[in-house]
Amino acid sequence: MNIFKKTILTIFASLFLTVSVSADSIRIGTEGAYPPWNAKDESGKLIGFEVELANWLCIYMGKECTIVEQDWDGMIPGLIMRKYDAIMAGMSITDERMKTINFSQGYADEVAQLAVMKGSSLEGMDTPSGINLSLGGSDVKSALKTLTGALAGKTVCVQTATIHQNFLESGDVGSVSIRTYKTQDEVNLDLTAGRCDAALAAAVAFTDYAEKSGKDVVLVGPTFSGGAFGNGVGVGIRKDDTDLLKSFNKAIDTARKQGKISELAIKWFGFDASM
């Protein structure tokens, strides 16, 4: 056997070895760019609420886990293409996504809110402090009407492929001009640069940014939940991986009973966002 053949065989052998090792470990995909849900520290290490929760869930499941980084706009395709086996990336459970993948039970819930720069004309909007789109009713209707009027002709910035983009495109707040970005970081940058009249994301994403950057970003209007905003954040799993879905659901039950989710939520969000 010549050296060339040997090398090729060695490479193949090592490939199979890694596959057989990873068969028992679960790969979890996250974005690492949506603090405090998931982010990276200065050294590039993944940190955040979901990174810690993922490690705990794996302990409860008795499995080895590796956390894989993936850009947000390729998150679901990456799962389907088996680059990882589960998504924990602040991904809300929505009907639209359920057509393609499964979700575990929700482990945490977030509210979305509009943010503007201090001094914006959108400050002081007269709406209830929070609306649940699934409930409907006159409160929701009048709030949406106020928002439609206030946002007419304004540019609202969102991260691409999010519930926030879906909501703005749903027509509930009229036809605002929407600008989409690859990451929440870029949304924040353009909000402070003044290219966006407002931005929509998880309220914690803005408070986290305002705190860390020292910029005058303020939240306005009601907090949103339900409807296009989905039913909490869960673990995304391929449709055919029913066993994995069951073990995640069980692990989340355990984490909830032991108060782990609340503990981590308070650590990262400053309030109990668990569900």
Add this chain to the structure above:
Amino acid sequence: MIESLPRLLNATKVTIELTLLSLLFGIFVGVFFALLRTSKNRVFYFISYYYSYIFRGTPLLVQIFIIYFGLGQVEWIRESFLWILLKEPYSCAILAFTLNTGAYSSEIFRSAFETINKGVLEAAKGLGFNKLHIFFKIKLPIAIRQSLPAYGNEMILMLKGTSLASTVTLLDLTGVAKHIISTTFRPVEVFIVAGSIYLIMTFIIHNFIKYLEKKYSYE
């Protein structure tokens, strides 16, 4: 796959617009800096040299990020008249593309100017042509013909470079393809369609240049 076609074709208009405008402005920038480069004035020479050095030496993605996200963070720029231009992603993209293709074009045109046979210019002088005449009637036509093959390459590179416009929120062909994928979760099909549209466009550019080369060949 087929359902995505109308939206992608619509976005192709943006891609074509970005390409043509950048190339058009880029030609002027390129010729201008090529002339500075061939000038005997040292200052002009160095300005042109470093312009081309910087824009050819850094990735287009970095350039477009600096112009869009970078300059947007500088307060005095936001308060100046420049902001009218720099506020819009469209003009930022055109600016970045123009400066980038301008740098490459200036090198192409410079080498074309330098290869012009000195005898031709001396003959023109002998016939009593003035400087402007020599430039527009002799130098420029010869230089354009000389640079056609290399410039055709640059046109194709620019066409593909416009895909970076999607990184600054523009909905060009790549931007819309990504947008469709984010709701359908079907990257392979959609990118194949988008890639084919790019391929058709490069095919057109390629043949257009080939036609020009033939038409203006010396034989």
